[in-house]
Amino acid sequence: MNQSIYVNWGGGNVKLTWLPTDQLPSVDKVTSVHGICFDKDRILLVHVKDRGFSIPGGHVEDNELLEQALHREVHEEGYVKGRISGLLGMIKVNHQENPNFDPNGKYPMIGYQVFYRMEITECLPYARENEATARVWVEASEFPYVINDHALMNLILKEALTIFGMN
Template sequence: MQIIENWNGHRVKLTWKRHFPLKGKPVTSVHGVCFYKENILLAYIKGRGFNFPGGHVENGETPEEAFHREAFEEGYVKGTIQYLGSIEVSHDENPLFDPNGKYPMVGYQAFFRMDVTECLPFRRELESATRVWVEPEEIPYVIDDHALALVVLEEALKDTKEMP
């Protein structure tokens, strides 16, 4: 699935790529669907609203390490993760793209599924103002994100059904 989004005046093309191999690709951010007691974590981040936990990959981190860190920073959770796929972010139709800027012409947002093994007390000391646990069927009514977020959710739910 492919969509065009307006990110702060920038026209970006987003394409979901299930189980896309990331080796050698520029991964700019990581995100994930965190499951705990049959509910899904959404974190409220100022300026982003309610979303799946995630953020930028720090220098020297693997995508997996980055997602573990982001899940803790935004949701105060720890768990086991499984890679679902990536959203390819392309600026090839973005007239405002800066080739000397922070992001590559084509980058990738990696998405994971986390099965939460530790849900720690929420302290509001890091990035998020609050966290909520939402039933999967209620996510479309709460999440503040583009349409591909729901495609990722479906992938995470599909993987739930495929697990032993």
């Protein structure tokens, strides 16, 4: 089910809409990829400097496929490797009501954050070499109490659990 919320990013009002789908948007509109990463029934969260605990993810580099970007991000932030088991959907990020939007900036007026489910296959020693400073494993019931992110994250987790028969 689609659901929208407003968040304050950089002092501006940004509309976020969760779109559960198995269809990808145009790749040039994807601003980031993210993964709900499972190790059996536990979920990986990473502590990102100045943002708190979140799921691993980040920007897509030039000439990088979306799934390649996710593998790179979960390795850089969580020091894990895994197998992508499905596309969960995307968040439409709409800056049309954001008075601070920079049309010459690096983000489009309307962009998309893509979310996947990943099964962790290898957990490596944590090295703290990138922007994340810690990783934790939480049960699904703990997720909303540990994550420091917007309310749509709970819908995304529910999608990851429901689609794969864990809920």
